[in-house]
Amino acid sequence: MAKVSIKPIGDRVLVQHIEEKEQVRGGIIIPDAAKEKPQEAKVIALGTGKKDENGKAAAFEVKVGDMVLLSPYGGSEVKVDGQKYKLVREDDILGVIV
Amino acid sequence: MAKVSIKPIGDRVLVQHIEEKEQVRGGIIIPDAAKEKPQEAKVIALGTGKKDENGKAAAFEVKVGDMVLLSPYGGSEVKVDGQKYKLVREDDILGVIV
Amino acid sequence: MAKVSIKPIGDRVLVQHIEEKEQVRGGIIIPDAAKEKPQEAKVIALGTGKKDENGKAAAFEVKVGDMVLLSPYGGSEVKVDGQKYKLVREDDILGVIV
Amino acid sequence: MAKVSIKPIGDRVLVQHIEEKEQVRGGIIIPDAAKEKPQEAKVIALGTGKKDENGKAAAFEVKVGDMVLLSPYGGSEVKVDGQKYKLVREDDILGVIV
Amino acid sequence: MAKVSIKPIGDRVLVQHIEEKEQVRGGIIIPDAAKEKPQEAKVIALGTGKKDENGKAAAFEVKVGDMVLLSPYGGSEVKVDGQKYKLVREDDILGVIV
């Protein structure tokens, strides 16, 4: 995979959606029927961090390479070199698959 | 039960919904008719904690293994190794069954 | 009455709704016709307290045993050993009957 | 009038609605036609006070016995010994008739 | 004009609406057609002031006697001795006519 050329701003994170067929790996299957199913994705790049009132950026709870579960809401899709990515706020990350 | 492989982020908690037939145990029955009935669930994993403005994570009011009553609203369902779980914010936990 | 087995979380309070026929006691009658009538209830258990930004739990304005008037809005019903209870936030308690 | 047996919680105030026929007293008449007419009422009991972040209760701007104008919105009606009262937040008190 | 007998609470101000025919004085005419036309009014009484977190009341930007322009939204009408008044929050005052 080529180096991704997007640097997220603030508390945003760039993630790559894991396709349905790959979701069986690791034993985690997300029910298709569930209306509000979280999406499995990989963290590609972290943002510049949310600034507190003193201008200090907060650390992220996730790191590049983490497999995460995303809230089904929020986030914007982008396409780079034929690959789909999503820019989400960190608060839209429900959990890390460990 | 295999070790669950999800680490919740922030003030989120991973819980396992207790099936209807098991809800009689301990004498607690939640009325079926009630439109906004809380759900009985078991705490499986705690999140990384909600950060205050100094970046310190707040402690949780619940601990792994607690039987809790969940608000009927909020939370996202996930399935791991054929078991259904839910990722909820701690504020969606109404009380602990003691 | 058996010891109730629910510990409310945060600023929540467990209350027991007083049945219509018992509401005449103490001379307080709540009009049936009133669309937004407060409900009379007894405080059964206090929550763990709302945390301030330093993690210190705030004290409750009510205590176990208090007869209170509840806002008609908010709260979740639970049933324990055949008795109906309600988990409400303290802010949903309008006043104490003294 | 018997001593009223309700202690309001927090920033709430117990008031007694003054009947239409009594509203002429003091020269203050509130127009019937006005859709959002404030209601004239008497302060019967003050709440425990709104707590600041240090847990100190704020003082009330009104005192027991004050004749006040209420916002037409908000508040819950209760009936004690055949008398109608209202539990309102202090912010729903627009002004004091002096 | 008799002394007005209403003391506004908090950041509220008692104002007297200036009738259409008087609005020509001072050269200021507010268009009738304008859907959201501000209303010209005179400040009659200031409130007790908005309290900050230390309980200190903030000063008002307007003073008794000021001719002001009101936001067409918000405020409650009251009638005292046959005169119409309005209780508005200070933030509903757009400007002072100087």
Next chain:
Amino acid sequence: MAKVSIKPIGDRVLVQHIEEKEQVRGGIIIPDAAKEKPQEAKVIALGTGKKDENGKAAAFEVKVGDMVLLSPYGGSEVKVDGQKYKLVREDDILGVIV
């Protein structure tokens, strides 16, 4: 032009809408078709400033005489000596034409 007789309150600014025919000056043309087109206007008077929690008024980013672009939303129109003006919050000013 006669001296304008309105002093805005708080973070409000008095501006004078520049007529369509004058908008060609300086090379800036705002598309008519655009549904949410910003309006070009001139700053006539600054408000008393938004107060912080210590009661200190914040400085304005614009000054009297600045040509500005206004958000198409918000603001109230007033007419003084046959001229139309608008009272807007400073946050409704998108930019200064320099």
Next chain:
Amino acid sequence: MAKVSIKPIGDRVLVQHIEEKEQVRGGIIIPDAAKEKPQEAKVIALGTGKKDENGKAAAFEVKVGDMVLLSPYGGSEVKVDGQKYKLVREDDILGVIV
């Protein structure tokens, strides 16, 4: 390109939308079908900065010349010398193309 004559206010940024045909450059293609597709744009001018409670302006995460991805929501279009620009809040910038 002539020097652009707009200085954004506060946390706003002036950007120039990159036309569809130019979006292939750098390998980034944004799907047409996507309902909430971010827009590619170039940063032309930074605002005066969002003020904190002490009146200090926060630094921007982007700089003039950056190629950015914009949220499809928010922002106002303006036209200068026949060129279309957009005034957006910095929070509407999802990421920088690097």
